[in-house]
Structures are given as structure tokens and as C-alpha cells.
Amino acid sequence: MLECKNLTKSYLNKIAVDRLSLQLEPGRIYALLGPNGSGKTTFMKMVAGLVKPTTGELLYDGQPIGIYSKSRIAYMPTESYFYTYMTGVDAGKYYHDFFPDFNPDRYRQLLDTMNLDPTQKIAKMSSGMMAKLKIAVTLSRDAQLIMLDEPLNGIDIIARDKIVSTIIGSFTPEKTFILSSHLVDELEKIIDHAIFIKDGVLVMEGAAEELRMERGKSIVDLYKEIYAE
Amino acid sequence: MDFRSNIPLYLQVIADIKKKIITGQLTPGEKLPSTRELAALYQINPNTVVRVYNEMELQNLTFTKRGIGTFITEDAHRLSLLKEEMAKLLAGELVKELKDIGYTKEEFLDTVARIYDVTL
């Protein structure tokens, strides 16, 4: 479904993603793991079409990133990206206007579940509320590839459970999820496959269960081992 | 369910369900939650649930009615075997740990006899 070969993105004084090669299958929940600045966000942005690679190949369903891929891929960035005039309702309308797979009823439902007032201005929302809104708007799309960049950041514990449940509830064998996070323990139980990135380079990857059995430790412990200073 | 990392997740879920069957929380013939529901309940990946149900069916503990769902078996013989299996499994783990710390069979049986009635 998603394939990259020697994917590289370099900036003035840094190589954000360094010859990354991956193959992602449908029907799986992938965890993209690594500390801040390891290249997770840059990778996701390249898949989302927000950043163009420096070199290497990136294909979605066999096609380069473009209009087709953008219509099937939903990306939730870490930052707040809405226009300042927008309320929750406006954000929903925007997504409805541009994405045929957006479901307004599901959106209203999700906002309700997370106790968000759709009429409130986004600019006046707390960071926690903003985080919930982003999830709501992203998961209300019936996308084929869903990439959530730090979905649990800034969210209180109770809402985290709701979000994990929503992710689980959205899952179908045709969909693929990529969750990037450094809150690994929250995700330990729901991930199928773990991808560890360090300084833009792929360090380890494999099915979560197998990694646990081979190494005799949890993904959390593996994470600590890989990224220990 | 406490998550332990050195045992595959699906086995832990199976163990939990088996426990519920033995203690009567789940009754013979009862319908189990859907894949989605169980995943949400345990907060785990739906793929893991698929494995759970597949494995349990292989062990003849459940059966699937197409389009309806997965059900606990009503086979009484199988269910009594289950209790035995679980007991052996738990005992096996305990025995291994005790052997590791050098407990003898006699010491162990003695201790068990003393604390059995006192323990809840």
C-alpha cells in the first residue's frame, strides 16, 4: 500500500530522513517510534504531500504522491493548522467541502464524545481541546491510510482512552494506521507493527508480537534500549 | 488484565477469557463480543482479537456461527478439561518458580496445606 525506497529529505544543516526504505501493508496499525527530531514527522509530511523528498522513491498504491494519494490519506499534524477565524463547525465544513469521505455525523458524534463545543473558536481553545478537535476531524474521514502524529500529546488520561477506543473502532482490514508517538506505553497494546527511527535512519522494525517474543521485552523497553543515551 | 510483555498479547487475552469461563463469568453457549467490541474492551488491536478467536476455536473452546458471532462451547467435557488445563498451567508456573528458588516438593506441599484454608 505504501512503499518507500531510499527516501531522503535533507535541509540546510540536517538530514531529516536518511535513505528510508519501508513497505506498509493494509489492515495494520503501525507505530512510528523515535524521539523528537528523529524524522517521523518529516516522513509523514512527505507521505501527506506537504514536503517533497530530496531523493528516493515514495509510492502510494503504486503511484507517486499526488491528488489520488491525498484523497485517500488523512494526516493529522502535531501543530494547530486551522485558520484563526474557524470554529469546530467551520473546520468540519472545510473538510466536508474538500474530502468526499468526510462524515459530518461521525464528526459531530466524536466532538460530543470528547466534550468539545463545536461553536467555540479554535484560536481560543486550550491545547488539549485543540488536540481532540484534530483527532475528531481526521478520524471522521473514511480514509485508507490514516497518519496520526503524536495523537495522545496534550490529552488527559480519560480522553486518551476514548481516542484509543476511537482508533480501534475505526480500524478495518482495508485501512492502515500509522501512529507516531513517544508515549509508547499507551500504544503498546494496539500496535501490530513497530518501526523505530533514529536520526532519520531506520533502526529496527517488525511485528510487535515477534519483537516482544524475540527480545523478551515490551516495546516500551525496546524503545528505552534503542534510544538510551 | 495486566499486560505482561514476555507473553504474546493474544495468549494473555485467551488466558483472561479462559479464567472468566472457569469462574462462571462467561457461561457455556454465551455469545462473545464482536472483534471490534473485544478490541475496545481490552484496548487492543482488532487483529489481535482475530488471533484470539481463531486460536480459541482451534482449541475447541468456541465456535463461530457465520454472520452471528462467536460463542463459548457448550461441550461440558471440554469445559471440565479446561479447568484442568488452567490448573496445570498455573501450577506448572508456580512449580517452576519454586524450583528456581530451591523449594522442595515436601516444603511446598507443607506450606500449601497450611495456607490453603486461610487464603481467600
Place this chain on the structure above:
Amino acid sequence: MLNLIKYEFRKNRMVLMIIGGGLLLLQLFYMFQIFTYKEEEEFWLPMSISFLSIYALVCFFTIFILAVSNYDKELKSKSSYLIFMTPNSSYTIIFSKMLSTLFLGIATAVIITILAVSDINMLHIAIPEAESFTEMLRYILESLEIPVDKILLGALSALMIFLVYFFAIVSVVYLSITLSATFLQNSKLKGILSVALFLALTYGMGRVENLLPRLYQTPENALQAILSVLPAALFNLVVMVICIFVCGKLLEKKVSL
């Protein structure tokens, strides 16, 4: 594309309403002056006419600033995600921005022209002396064999040239901004380089325009008026199209939000 344009306008709703509101106020003020005109107290009427005239220029200035600063800010802020995540090609995206500016510019020109014409008519109706003054002016000019119609035509063609030139300049600025955000993104001098490029292109445009043939120095009729501005208009149009296409290409290949 239409949705993109819709949201371009929606983004600027506040500013547009303020500008429109200002225009409305000045227009009402002018009309008030017209209908309460007393020959002895002549001060405010000419003032309101000046206000309106200056305001017309302010409108275009504002549109220019809006278009340019919006685009620049957007490429540097996270709200660019909103646009670039949608299933639209980069060409569609930059076209929508250019088209929005075009719509806005043309609409403003039309509104101002209509207001100007009706304001002049109102002047004639309310102040009969003014009409006779205009008639007299006309008479004088015609007797001096200065063609009034041609002056008007000249004014109209000047307006059209201005518009096309205005849009071409906007597209050149878009190009500079786009370059800064794409091709030059890794360069430390990207600010200076993009400004330098803008100046170079504008200067180049000026030189080329001087070399263009001037078909009719003094147009005799409407057709000639149009033909005389045609080379410059076409040139500016070509510049605009090229700039926007290059922007699209750069965004498609090199964007890094």
C-alpha cells in the same frame, strides 16, 4: 477550484468588509454632500470627491497587500497544511489564489467605475450648474478640436492597462515568494534573493514594455484604443501566466511546509 477560491475570500472576509464598509461610508458622505449642497458652503463637496478618489487607489493598494502578504504568511505558517493536504494539484492551488485576486481586482474596478459614473451623474442632477459646466467644457474642447471621446477612451484603455499590469506584478511577487519557500528554502539569503529577483523581473518587464510597438499614438476610435493597448496587455498577460505556471511547478516539486 471553486472551493479553494471560496476559502480565499472567506479568509479575508473581515478586511474586505472593512474596505467595503469604508467605501460605503464615503459614498454616503458624498451623496449627503450632494443633496445638502449650498453654494456658499462649498468646502465638503470637493473634499468628499477627493476622499473617494484617494480611496479608490487605497482599495487597489489593499488588494495588492492582501494578496501578497496572505500568500507569504500562509507558506510560512501551518495553515498551509489545510490547503496542501486537500486533493488538489499545486497548480490548482496557485491558480485559485491568482484567480481570487483577479476576481477581487476586477470586481473592485467595476464597482469603482459604476460609482464614479453614477456619482458624476448625481452631480449633474443635483447641481445643474455642474452639468452646464461640463457641457461648456465639452464645447470648448471640441472647438479646440480636442476629441473628448478620445480622452475618455484613452482613460479607459489606461485603466485596463493598469489592471493587467497590476495583476502581472502580483504574479511576479507570487513567484518571488514561491521561490523563497521552495527552491531557495535551504539558502540563508532567500529573503534578499527573492526581493532581488522581484526587482530584476519588474525592471526587465519595464524594459520589454518600452520595446513594444505603439500602434496608435492617439486612437481615433474604440477599436484603435483597444489595439493600442493590446501589445502591452498581452505581454503582461503572458508574464502573469508564466509566473503562475512556474509557481505551480515549484510548489509541485519543491514544497516543504
